[in-house]
Amino acid sequence: MNLLDPQGPVAAANSTILVDSVAIMLAIVVPTIVAILGFAFWFREGNPRARYQPDFVYSGRVELVVWSIPALTVILLGGVAWIGSHQLDPAAPVPGTGSPVRIQAVSLDWKWLFIYPDQRIATVNTLTVPAGAELNFQLTSSSVMNVFFIPQLGSMIYTMNGMVTRLNLRADNEGKLQGLSAHFSGDGFPDMMFDVNVISQLAFPDWVAATAKSDAVLNEESYKKLMQQGIEAGRPVYRLDDPRLFDLIATQHIPPGPGPQVASDAPHSGGQHAR
Amino acid sequence: MLGKLTWSAIPFDQPIPLVAGGVVIVALLAVLIWVVVKGHLPYLWREWITSVDHKRIGVMYVLLASVMFLRGGSDAILMRIQQAIAYQSQGYLPPEHYNQIFSAHGTIMIFFVAMPFVIGLMNLVVPLQLGVRDVAFPTLNSVGFWLTATGALLVNLSLVIGEFARTGWLAFPPLSGLVYSPGVGVDYYAWSLQISGVGTLVAGINLVTTVLKLRTRGMNYLRMPMFCWTTLASSLLMVAAFPILTATLAMLLLDRYLGFHFFTNEAGGNVMIFMNLIWAWGHPEVYILVLPAFGIFSEVVSTFSGKPLFGYRSMVLATMAICVISFMVWLHHFFTMGAGPDVNAIFGIASMIIAIPTGVKIYNWLFTMYGGRIRFTTPMLWSVGFMVTFIIGGLTGVLVAVPPADFILHNSMFLVAHFHNVIIGGVLFGAFAGFTYWFPKAFGFRLDERWGKAAFWCTFIGFYVTFIPLYAAGMLGMTRRMQHYDVAVWRPWMIVAVIGMAILTMAVVCQVVQLVVSIRNRESLRDRTGDPWDGRSLEWATSSPPPVFNFAISPDVRGEDAYWEMKAKARQQQFAHAQPEYQDIEMPRNSPTGFVCAFFASIMGFALIWHIWWMVILGLIGAWATFVVFAWRDHDEYVIPAADVARIDRANIEERRNLVSLAGSV
Ligand code: HEM
Ligand SMILES: [Cu+2]
Ligand SMILES: [Cu+2]
Numbered sequence: 001m002n003l004l005d006p007q008g009p010v011a012a013a014n015s016t017i018l019v020d021s022v023a024i025m026l027a028i029v030v031p032t033i034v035a036i037l038g039f040a041f042w043f044r045e046g047n048p049r050a051r052y053q054p055d056f057v058y059s060g061r062v063e064l065v066v067w068s069i070p071a072l073t074v075i076l077l078g079g080v081a082w083i084g085s086h087q088l089d090p091a092a093p094v095p096g097t098g099s100p101v102r103i104q105a106v107s108l109d110w111k112w113l114f115i116y117p118d119q120r121i122a123t124v125n126t127l128t129v130p131a132g133a134e135l136n137f138q139l140t141s142s143s144v145m146n147v148f149f150i151p152q153l154g155s156m157i158y159t160m161n162g163m164v165t166r167l168n169l170r171a172d173n174e175g176k177l178q179g180l181s182a183h184f185s186g187d188g189f190p191d192m193m194f195d196v197n198v199i200s201q202l203a204f205p206d207w208v209a210a211t212a213k214s215d216a217v218l219n220e221e222s223y224k225k226l227m228q229q230g231i232e233a234g235r236p237v238y239r240l241d242d243p244r245l246f247d248l249i250a251t252q253h254i255p256p257g258p259g260p261q262v263a264s265d266a267p268h269s270g271g272q273h274a275r
Numbered sequence: 276m277l278g279k280l281t282w283s284a285i286p287f288d289q290p291i292p293l294v295a296g297g298v299v300i301v302a303l304l305a306v307l308i309w310v311v312v313k314g315h316l317p318y319l320w321r322e323w324i325t326s327v328d329h330k331r332i333g334v335m336y337v338l339l340a341s342v343m344f345l346r347g348g349s350d351a352i353l354m355r356i357q358q359a360i361a362y363q364s365q366g367y368l369p370p371e372h373y374n375q376i377f378s379a380h381g382t383i384m385i386f387f388v389a390m391p392f393v394i395g396l397m398n399l400v401v402p403l404q405l406g407v408r409d410v411a412f413p414t415l416n417s418v419g420f421w422l423t424a425t426g427a428l429l430v431n432l433s434l435v436i437g438e439f440a441r442t443g444w445l446a447f448p449p450l451s452g453l454v455y456s457p458g459v460g461v462d463y464y465a466w467s468l469q470i471s472g473v474g475t476l477v478a479g480i481n482l483v484t485t486v487l488k489l490r491t492r493g494m495n496y497l498r499m500p501m502f503c504w505t506t507l508a509s510s511l512l513m514v515a516a517f518p519i520l521t522a523t524l525a526m527l528l529l530d531r532y533l534g535f536h537f538f539t540n541e542a543g544g545n546v547m548i549f550m551n552l553i554w555a556w557g558h559p560e561v562y563i564l565v566l567p568a569f570g571i572f573s574e575v576v577s578t579f580s581g582k583p584l585f586g587y588r589s590m591v592l593a594t595m596a597i598c599v600i601s602f603m604v605w606l607h608h609f610f611t612m613g614a615g616p617d618v619n620a621i622f623g624i625a626s627m628i629i630a631i632p633t634g635v636k637i638y639n640w641l642f643t644m645y646g647g648r649i650r651f652t653t654p655m656l657w658s659v660g661f662m663v664t665f666i667i668g669g670l671t672g673v674l675v676a677v678p679p680a681d682f683i684l685h686n687s688m689f690l691v692a693h694f695h696n697v698i699i700g701g702v703l704f705g706a707f708a709g710f711t712y713w714f715p716k717a718f719g720f721r722l723d724e725r726w727g728k729a730a731f732w733c734t735f736i737g738f739y740v741t742f743i744p745l746y747a748a749g750m751l752g753m754t755r756r757m758q759h760y761d762v763a764v765w766r767p768w769m770i771v772a773v774i775g776m777a778i779l780t781m782a783v784v785c786q787v788v789q790l791v792v793s794i795r796n797r798e799s800l801r802d803r804t805g806d807p808w809d810g811r812s813l814e815w816a817t818s819s820p821p822p823v824f825n826f827a828i829s830p831d832v833r834g835e836d837a838y839w840e841m842k843a844k845a846r847q848q849q850f851a852h853a854q855p856e857y858q859d860i861e862m863p864r865n866s867p868t869g870f871v872c873a874f875f876a877s878i879m880g881f882a883l884i885w886h887i888w889w890m891v892i893l894g895l896i897g898a899w900a901t902f903v904v905f906a907w908r909d910h911d912e913y914v915i916p917a918a919d920v921a922r923i924d925r926a927n928i929e930e931r932r933n934l935v936s937l938a939g940s941v
Contacts, residue, residue, distance in 0.1 A: 001751055001752030001753075001762060001764070002750065002751055002752070002764075003683050003684075003750050003751070003752060004750065011683070013679065014679050014680065014682055014683045015683065017677060017679045017680050018674065018677075018679075018680040018683065018684070021673070021674050021677050021680055022670070022674060025670045025673060025674070026670070029666050029667070029669075029670050032637065032638075032641070032666060033663050033666055035641055036637075036641055036644075036659065036662045036663055036666075037659075037663070039641060039644045039645050040644055040649060040659050043580070043644055043645065043646065043647045043648065043649050044649050044651065045648050045649055045650050045651075050648075051646065052581070052646065052647070052648045053582075053645075053646030054581060054582050054583075054646070054647075056582070056585070056642075056645065056646040057582065057583045057584070057585055057586075057587070058585070058586060058587075059642075062585075062586070062638075062642055063586055063589055066586070066589070066634075066635050066638040066639065066642075067589075067631070067635055069634065069638070070630055070631040070633075070634030070635065071631050073630075073634075074624075074627045074628060074630060074631055074673075077627055077673065077677065078623075078624040078627055080677060081620055081623040081624055081627070081676070081677045081678060081679075082620045082623075082624065084677060084678060084679035084680075085616040085617075085619045085620035085623060085678040085679065086616040086620065087679075088678075088679040088682065089615065089616040089619075090611075090613055090682070091613065091615075092616075143449065143455065143540070144449050144450040144455055145447060145449070145450070145546060147611060147685070147686060149752075149754070151683065151751075151752030152752075154682065154683060155611075155679075155682040155683070156611050156682060156683065156685060156686075157611055157612075157613055158609070158611055158612045158613065160546060160547070160612075161449065161540045161546075162540060163547075165612070165613040166613065167613075178752075178762070180752070180754055181754070182685065182686045182687065182754045183686055184374075184442075184443055184450075184755070184756040185450060186374075186441075186450060186455065187370040187371055187374065187441070188370070189370075189756065189757075189758070190370070190757045190758050190759050190760060193760075193761065193762075252540070252541075255541075256449075256454075256540040256541065258454070259454040259455045259457070260455070260457060
């Protein structure tokens with residue numbers, strides 16, 4: 001999950017900006033720290049060679065330098081921020097090879113549902129994607145806020161009930177990655193880690209076909225069961241009944257997740273225990 | 276009759292909070308019994324609880340902060356141990372506990388440690404530095420303190436009755452809404468902050484008025500010590516920002532209590548409004564905390580370098596610039612919500628702009644040391660440690676203000692490391708520097724230097740050992756608030772962090788020992804002159820501890836570094852000046868208003884949390900009646916006769932004369 005080992009163009013650009021910004025700042029931070037320690041040491045009371053200048057309290061030239069150094073750094077970094085924000089906007093296209101894959105992600109209490117509307121399948125807690133293709137995510141939440149994040153693919157984004165956010169990513173190399181929720185969402189939050197399988201573009205249709213054979217069907221009814229609070233230890237896959245399911249969730253035609261279901265008025269047992 | 280309160284509210288099945296709570300209650304009872312049996316109660320009531328003296332109130336604020344620091348620190352230890360062992364296991368804290376602990380830790384550390392610590396120091400020092408007898412509204416000051424204490428009490432009550440919030444220190448809806456958090460935890464959180472928030476607001480109003488209206492003769496704005504400037508900036512922010520917090524929490528409470536839909540999923544509620552509002556308060560809040568710390572470092576660096584502050588006007592400008600810009604950057608806390616590239620870029624750049632005045636401050640401290648004659652006392656060590664540490668925290672802060680970098684760092688352990696880097700390295704180091712620097716002023720004796728330095732080094736080293744690993748874990752994709760995890764590469768860093776935590780714990784032990792040793796050796800550490808550090812500003816011009824009226828004769832200020840110039844002049848004139856003419860001094864009377872008001876506010880808060888409506892009304896009437904009684908008072912001042920003033924002052928002048936002539940002869 002190393003941020004400095006990116007597996008896609010977005011993550012690569014994110015981490016390049018991260019490293020470059022640190023380098024730019026280190027260029028002034030390191031000399032400043034050295035100066036602090038140096039001055040503090042040299043002008044210690046016991047040093048007879050240090051000249052005491054109690055009247056050195058103002059110098060126009062020093063002031064000028066002192067305001068310009070941080071200002072210049074910020075101008076430089078501001079440029080990086082401006083260009084970076086535009087190039088790496090989560091909704092900006094990330095062209096790839098082959099046809100783009102549409103994925104609709106829904107954060108549930110406490111699992112991730114990935115709907116592939118064009119393939120008419122859905123998965124829970126595993127995201128399988130073809131390498132090299134553009135991945136168009138639409139994201140929403142069934143209940144509370146979460147953040148969708150695959151560290152090695154870059155750019156995270158919030159999921160919110162009644163709203164749809166967008167994110168485009170690309171995974172360049174086949175292999176296994178991990179994703180997680182990066183916004184606390186309740187007792188089962190740490191178990192919202194999910195597997196990301198990046199497979200070849202040739203293997204992807206086979207995987208889709210195999211998944212579409214699943215006995216389980218995802219429709220409004222089974223979705224409502226799935227959105228109950230709880231942890232999903234397995235990795236269920238579904239045939240998608242209605243490709244508009246995501247829209248029904250995002251527009252609240254399917255009401256938000258119900259929260260804790262323990263019928264108890266004991267105040268410290270507000271949540272269904274995670275395990 | 277008792278609303279939602281039943282026996283099941285006491286967590287008999289959960290040993291950790293129950294035992295912890297039990298120990299605290301027993302300790303409190305023991306102290307109380309000791310106080311009563313020894314007959315100290317009347318003294319405490321007279322001299323402290325009902326005191327409206329800004330120095331006493333300042334000390335009580337700092338005491339509250341220190342006690343709460345022990346609580347917040349214990350939470351930190353619990354969390355660090357949990358994350359060290361909860362690899363592929365549940366650790367020893369189930370999620371419903373862990374989540375309460377990080378929420379309580381954050382809430383307590385910000386609202387009941389950092390805030391009261393800096394407000395306490397400002398209370399103690401600012402009137403002295405301005406050369407005045409008290410703050411603008413002494414009784415209100417006491418009300419503010421006691422309401423803050425009420426908030427702290429309620430948070431700690433949740434340990435044994437009910438539960439605390441499990442929603443983090445900012446309680447984001449919809450998670451904090453009634454549907455997803457039906458328990459009383461969020462109510463404890465919200466009502467404690469509502470009540471203490473009123474306290475903070477009045478403290479802010481009081482300090483702003485004091486600085487703007489109550490300066491001694493000749494103390495114009497550009498002669499004020501830097502700490503007064505940062506106090507002004509910080510309290511202006513309190514006055515401007517805290518109402519936002521109050522309004523936001525009020526909306527959350529309306530959602531929870533009366534079925535409103537400000538932030539719910541249903542009926543058109545919008546959680547993003549909460550995000551915006553809470554951070555419109557939250558970002559200024561961090562500057563409310565750190566600006567006073569900047570002021571403390573300015574005083575300390577200048578005093579121990581034996582030089583006036585370098586680039587004073589530049590520093591004033593930088594302070595006020597930070598004060599204004601800090602209101603324009605809140606969106607950097609949710610770059611990852613998909614606001615669009617222009618919005619993100621503009622707020623990113625605005626956030627970086629704050630780094631400019633902050634950088635200027637660092638350089639000005641640097642040049643204050645240049646050409647100085649630096650004495651490495653404990654406060655100076657904290658200051659140099661701060662400069663180094665804070666720059667690193669500033670670097671990572673500017674980094675997360677670059678939106679594309681924040682896209683992979685948001686909410687990560689890297690972020691946790693960043694804000695502890697600035698909050699511990701900035702606010703806490705500043706609080707400790709101020710504590711050791713002004714302790715002799717408050718109590719009349721210095722703190723032991725050996726233990727003080729040990730505390731510094733343990734904190735300094737412990738900080739890096741604890742938080743560098745969190746930066747590393749963040750770079751490995753670890754997100755915050757994880758009760759357990761299955762990722763092997765995170766584990767080693769969590770184990771190193773726990774070692775760092777052990778060093779930090781030693782630092783706290785050193786601080787406690789320092790206090791005990793210093794109290795024991797107080798005679799040899801006694802500060803007879805009132806000027807133990809060869810200080811430069813007016814607080815050192817009076818005795819330690821100062822008399823209730825602070826200054827027998829209101830000082831007449833002729834320039835920056837007022838007291839430094841007085842000393843220089845006195846040396847020149849060989850004390851040829853005439854005996855001062857003493858006059859009667861009127862001082863505000865003690866008042867139990869604050870304490871009684873807070874007593875009723877505690878009842879009201881508790882009753883609101885548990886839906887005990889008759890008790891709410893009782894508390895409300897009680898608090899209101901207290902105010903009415905206070906408003907109808909006849910006498911609010913008493914007179915100290917000139918003869919007494921003269922007697923108190925002459926003793927100090929004698930000591931001080933010896934000091935100045937001694938210093939003059941070397
Ligand atoms: C004394 C050493 C300290 C240690 C070892 C420590 C440790 C921690 C840990 C482990 C977390 C939770 C990380 C997570 O699970 O996401 C945390 C969160 C936090 N800490 Fe500290 N902390 C310390 C001091 C402070 C201080 C002095 C402050 C503020 C004045 C502070 C403010 C916070 C805040 C606001 C949070 C966020 C809570 C939340 O997630 O809602 N901490 N700290
Ligand atoms: Cu939204
Ligand atoms: Cu901020």
